[in-house]
Amino acid sequence: MSFQKPKGTVDILPSEVKTWQKIEGTARRVFSQYGYQGIRTPMFESYDVFVRSVGDTSDIVTKEMYDFEDKGGRRITLRPEGTAGVVRAYNENKLYGPEFPKPYKVYYMGPMFRYERPQSGRQREFHQIGVEALNSESPQVDVEVIDMALNLFKNYGVSNVKLVINSLGNDATRDSYRQALIDYLKPFYEKLSPDSQERLYKNPLRVLDSKDETDQKIVEKAPSILDYLDDYSSKYFEDVKRLLDELGIKYEVDSSMVRGLDYYTHTIFEIMSDSKAFGGKYTTVCAGGRYNGLMKELGGPEGGGIGFGLGVERLILLMQQENPDFSDETGLDVFITSADDKGNDLAFKLMHDLRMQGLKVDKDYEGVKLSTQIKEANRQNAKYYIVLGSNEVQSGKVTVNKFDSDEEINTSIDELKSNAVQLLK
Incomplete structure (x- = not known):
């Protein structure tokens, strides 16, 4: 099926x-x-x-x-x-x-x-x-x-x-124009499309809106409603x-x-x-x-x-x-990568803290190699990426890397947890 x-x-x-x-x-x-x-x-x-x-x-x-x-x-x-x-x-x-x-x-x-x-x-x-x-x-x-x-x-x-x-x-306009339009269209009745033939006496204005090419040619010289206002x-x-x-x-x-x-x-x-x-x-x-x-x-x-x-x-x-550039292509603020299991645990907790500050953040969940994670961060149009591993867990220090430049922000994990928006301005 x-x-x-x-x-x-x-x-x-x-x-x-x-x-x-x-x-x-x-x-x-x-x-x-x-x-x-x-x-x-x-x-x-x-x-x-x-x-x-x-x-x-x-x-x-x-x-x-x-x-x-x-x-x-x-x-x-x-x-x-x-x-x-x-x-x-x-x-x-x-x-x-x-x-x-x-x-x-x-x-x-x-x-x-x-x-x-x-x-x-x-x-x-x-x-x-x-x-x-x-x-x-x-x-x-x-x-x-x-x-x-x-x-x-x-x-x-x-x-x-x-x-x-x-x-x-x-309504007065419609009443006057309706009869004038019927009088104009009656001689063309046999040439009108079946839909327009049916509408001629019920609602002749609908004939003016017909998509049939023959109907459109017939109504080209029809009286103007503006003359009946x-x-x-x-x-x-x-x-x-x-x-x-x-x-x-x-x-x-x-x-x-x-x-x-x-x-x-x-x-x-x-x-x-x-x-x-x-x-x-x-x-x-x-x-x-x-x-x-x-x-x-x-x-x-x-x-x-x-x-x-x-x-x-x-x-x-x-x-x-x-205007092909109208679409909103804004991606993530931060993508967090992890080099090992300890880094992965910290990444999950830090991601929560950054999201609570209003940032758009994601991470890897599949345990793929670090280079693949960084490629994924770039694919998701992230502004910054962070690499976390055992060294960062032990030192409490981290480097925030910006994708479109060589800029690096060296800071503490505690500072990121409390003040990431200001750091990443």
Whole structure:
């Protein structure tokens, strides 16, 4: 019998986890600068949470969700995205009370699940970093969220990105545009893909998001949603663009961009890169937008929200190309080698004392020869190594050797036990 990981999943090994941890730590630091706090929601939710929020005509619901009945007969879904669960938690825990700030700012990190064809940078279990600013409707909040996303990429050392924005307006906009889009697409009905034919009368905006090449050619000349914005939506979008200009943030407007989830309203955006990591073709690495109405749809009060999500796997592909030195390669502070049994006993005790001072320390456990131990210390990228044997045990004196120079520190074992951090500065 062969035991292998499920298709569409990967093992993230210790050599790679360093990069993941630094990516996550950088995100936490940047988000905290903007007043965001962490939130953790379940990896599975009621099926209805996603059908009501994401939309029953979206690819996620119709094709990609992992849903099943549990032993209690409840229909459960592994989360395919982060926003719906965060909004559900916000409502259920009544975080909209007067004692809580508006907007209520949170970030999350964790695995998501979609049943789709595995490909470079996207698996069936993938990992997402996202933020949500809840219970607020303001162009300033929209621009702050966009600014934060771009600042995050700056902190990742990735400058080869561009910002693309659009507005989906409000319900009045959608109603007007929906009919105009149906009227435009009806003559092309027989040429549309089966998915787009099914969506034409249910949710024609989904046709604009089709990945089918024929569909994409058909919608190239479709009417622009920006021509159907009502006065409020138009002013809102103009304010967003003005604020971006005032902050010196460059952007492009793409009136055909609709995003893949039904809950979006007003401002939507994507951060894209044409890095060699993606074959020089513009690929979305971060995306989000405003979702007024979602809180109420999931049983909460009236109130808007905006957020974004970025896939960590795709981000890592980008960073390997654009900032390959990002990974944290910091190794051990000290590796302790032993020349004999007495040295080995002392090494084990000294290792404990050094660790209690906050140092990263390891030793040999296999009893290999001394030269092999020193090679292992170098392989683990240790800054210093110490050789312990009967002489060091008897004298109480020790030499600390630095790997990248001829520097030696001659000291006592007692001094190392009590003051190693200062000695090794």
